[in-house]
Amino acid sequence: FAAWRKIPVSIPIFIPFVGAIINLNEDDLKTPQDEAWVGIGGPLIGGIGAAIALLIWAVWFPQSPEGKTIVFLGIFVNLFNLVPIRPFDGGRVAQVIGRWTKIMGLLGLAVCTWFIHSPIMILVWFLALSEELLKS
Numbered sequence: 001f002a003a004w005r006k007i008p009v010s011i012p013i014f015i016p017f018v019g020a021i022i023n024l025n026e027d028d029l030k031t032p033q034d035e036a037w038v039g040i041g042g043p044l045i046g047g048i049g050a051a052i053a054l055l056i057w058a059v060w061f062p063q064s065p066e067g068k069t070i071v072f073l074g075i076f077v078n079l080f081n082l083v084p085i086r087p088f089d090g091g092r093v094a095q096v097i098g099r100w101t102k103i104m105g106l107l108g109l110a111v112c113t114w115f116i117h118s119p120i121m122i123l124v125w126f127l128a129l130s131e132e133l134l135k136s
Contacts, residue, residue, distance in 0.1 A: 005037050012042075019046060019081060032096050039092025043081050050074040083108050086131040 007028050012020035020042055029035045053071045061067045084094030085105030094101035109128060113121045 005034050007034060007038060009038070019077060036093045036096045039089040043078050043089050046074070046078040046081070050078055080112070083112070085109065085128050087127050091131075 007024065010023040012022050014020045022038075022042075024038065029038070050071065053074055057064070057067045057071045081088050082090035082093075083105050084090040084097075084101040086092070088105075091102070091105065094105065106128070109124065113125070
């Protein structure tokens with residue numbers, strides 16, 4: 001979507017089980033809508049990829065519990081990336097709607113933390129809160 005908006009970005013760098021990162025110059029984002037379009041690109045492409053993987057698993061490998069785990073991990077990572085707080089892509093998209101989405105995002109993150117008992121959530125909270133502290 002960045003190319004459609006004529007925003008120069010780097011080639012995506014894929015990090016297994018995390019997603020992709022692109023480099024861009026913040027000065028090239030002229031409006032919040034530009035940033036939202038750049039932000040929705042990753043989850044949209046990742047969601048399409050996860051849907052294709054789900055279809056492949058369901059048709060050819062339904063007996064594989066490992067395949068099911070990998071597919072649902074991909075779906076979860078894409079959905080988690082849509083939590084409406086920065087540094088996630090959902091935070092880039094939600095800023096167009098309004099600042100109240102940040103509160104909803106923090107509540108959603110708290111619910112995820114409650115159910116996901118994983119040490120990785122410490123990193124997620126660190127990233128989310130450091131982004132807020134840096135903007136203040």
